[in-house]
Amino acid sequence: MTAEIINGKEIAAKKRLEIAEEVQKLKSEGVTPGLSVILVGNNDASKTYVKSKQKTCEELGMYSLLITMPEEVSEVELLAKIEELNADPSIHGILVQLPLPKHIDETRVIESISPLKDVDGFHPINIGRMMTGQNAFLPCTPYGILVLLEETGVQLEGKHVVVVGRSNIVGKPVGQLLLNKNATVTYCHSKTKDLSVHTRQADILIAAVGIPNFIKADHVKEGAVVIDVGINRNEAGKLCGDVAFDEVSEKAGYITPVPKGVGPMTITMLMYNTLKSASESIGGF
Ligand code: GUN
DSSP states (O other), rough: OOOOOHHHHHHHHHHHHHHHHHHHHHHHOOOOOOEEEESSOOHHHHHHHHHHHHHHHHHHOOOEEEEOOOTOHHHHHHHHHHHHHTOOOTTEEEEEEEETTTSSSSHHHHSSTTTHHHHHHOOOHHHHHHHHTSSSOHHHHHHHHHHHHHHOOOOOOOOOEEEEEOTTTTHHHHHHHHHHHOOOOOOTTTOSSHHHHHHOOOEEEESSSSSTTTBBBGGSEEEEEEEEOOEEEESSOOESSSHHHHTTTTTOOOEEOOSSHHHHHHHHHHHHHHOOOHHTTTTTO
């Protein structure tokens, strides 16, 4: 079997058009969705991500407010800025780019963001609401994966999903979102014994481990849907995922490439969450 490629770039572009249309509708009602991104320090990867978020915001007609703070900024100053943004009616989404410098307590910072503006979906209130199936901001990468899966038309109910990786940002929440869709979910991680015994059971296999080409054809059941969340560099410095694409795509039914798979969906869902927040500020969709 040669897998059908799930084109994240194309699906993201389609979603962005829909979001841009909704932004125009909200603007005609006098509300411009506003996203503030706070960037602390000089991490090059973070700078690139933040630039991309700002650019997308502007392309979709939203207001983007970038706040940069030096590496040495105190936690108190950062918390004061978040407090100010929590109270600012022109800002519907607040995102503090992670990682933060070591002297700042990340948990305290995340918990200081109003859950109503937590468009990353990282606040414990949004995580709890997601777990209990209530209205919540869903974390962007897991949400993007859900949209990709829905776009394939593959039914989720009753499917066996195996998630490899248990990070708070991707692994844990993506399993929860698919559980909410009535899938049967197995989590595997670095301490799992006989990994391939589990992964070979997967109708849908989600790789979120951060190790280049970790998932091989032997880990995959014939015809499975394979979602690759990895963004790694191989020994040659080339961008690659957690899945050995060439061999796995010979066996899977569907597969996401890297790049142009899950990646473009993350920012798209951030934009969606900002739109949702702005819309909810005047009563909801
Ligand atoms: N750093 C890497 N990914 C993310 C993300 O999705 N949100 C935030 N806030 N920081 C990140």
